[in-house]
Amino acid sequence: MPKCIKIKLLISLALITVLLGCKTGEEQGRKKMKVTYKTVTEVYDWGPGISKIILETGEDLKPDSLSTVDFKVESNRVFKDFNFSTFKPMDNPTDHIAERTVLDVYISDSMGNRAKKGSTITMELEVGPTLTEGSPFNYDMGSNFNVFVDTTYNISTLNPIKLKNGRTLEIAETNRDNDLGNINLIADEFINNLEFSHNDIALKYATFNPDNNKEKDGSTPLIIWLHGAGEGGNNTLITIMGNKVVNLATKEIQKLFGDNGAYILAPQTPTLWMDIDGSKTYNTSVPENMGTSYYTETLMELIKSYVESNPKIDKNRIYIGGCSNGGYMTINMLVNYPDYFAAAYPSATPYSSSWLTDEKVEILKDQPIWLVHAKTDGIVPVYQGKLGQDYSTYNLSVDEDGNNIALDNNSNNLYRRLKSAGAKNIYYSLYNNVKDKDSGYEYMGHWSWIYSLNNDPTMEIDGKEITLFSWLAGQSR
Known part of the structure; x- marks a missing residue:
């Protein structure tokens, strides 16, 4: 090969090598x-x-x-x-x-x-x-x-x-x-997964302490929230995040309870509140049962222990509420400890009419209670209807005049019986369904606690429009 051709090839190879190695800026x-x-x-x-x-x-x-x-x-x-x-x-x-x-x-x-x-x-x-x-x-x-x-x-x-x-x-x-x-967000402001035991029955709990160094002993109310069946277990973050319980710790809700705000206590059962014996057996499945819970005494001891450990809590302003299973447990606690709580706010409450004896009505009728429920609740029904296969829809029945058919059970029965007995400080927010106020998305009708935790229930009381938590904050023993 001529020398000049070799030189040209070497130059070409060198140029290719340089070009392949080049990158843009x-x-x-x-x-x-x-x-x-x-x-x-x-x-x-x-x-x-x-x-x-x-x-x-x-x-x-x-x-x-x-x-x-x-x-x-x-x-x-x-x-x-x-x-x-x-x-x-x-x-x-x-x-x-x-x-x-x-x-x-x-x-x-x-x-x-x-x-x-x-x-x-x-x-x-x-x-x-x-x-x-x-x-x-x-x-x-x-x-x-x-x-x-x-x-x-x-x-x-x-x-x-x-x-x-x-x-x-x-x-x-x-x-x-x-x-x-x-x-x-907000949930990390709670102290989570604290433990309590009484008579070998264990509960966990989460708590929110209002950040106010000026509060005096006995000056700050306590809000108790009892979870639904799906939020039991062994992690209290599930309890306060599964439903919008964290909303109770927001400034908008806290300020309703005064300058000091309010303590929040959210207990968690390892099974469910409607458990009759600790084996996760629903008390509704035992015919002779009259609405008792395996956790009643332990829950009360937890509440008392928590109050004693936090002397700034006002013992005359302890409020109890919850959703579904927790709504049942709310009524159960009022029945068993009628002189302890200042008021109650249960939602979607499955307290059977067969459990509500005349004696219990007498115990409950003088206790301030605000019930919340939805007509489209197919899990704890208060209106006649048919539950969809996916359990998320509930199609309401109508009578010959096209009206929905009310049932005399659960929240309907509680409200009727207590009002008939002369209860003066009882209110009932019955919604047609459960919808997102911004998007209009319709939730499962059982989820009426969405309204409760957003402080949506409103009544005219003594000539004024009063919301659920404004009313709650005004109750005292």
């Missing part, structure tokens, strides 16, 4: 970095939802350069599916991977609050009552409890993230090692 400045993240969980009317992801990049970001189209976010919720053939959970857990919709993205501080500059990115995610991919819970059909599920996030960049120094950043694939945990 943007490519040279691009990083593929391992980032860390944490999630933020908020509690909504329908339960908890993971509403934000907070990414820490370690690099100063270019202001106003982030867009929702730059990111892809997937949740991976790992739990055992339920086998309806065997009516048991599957042997092995399954990955449930779903893409989350990113609604907004911005530079933030470490808690997810907007900031003008920094190295932290917060993504706001779509949540909703039907978007299970955003829930930290799963309803375990085996135990009939809500439980936390093992959830991780896969976060990737679809477009490079611009940095303040002109370079760009791409996120390396995230995994469990990148997860720095979760922030539970």
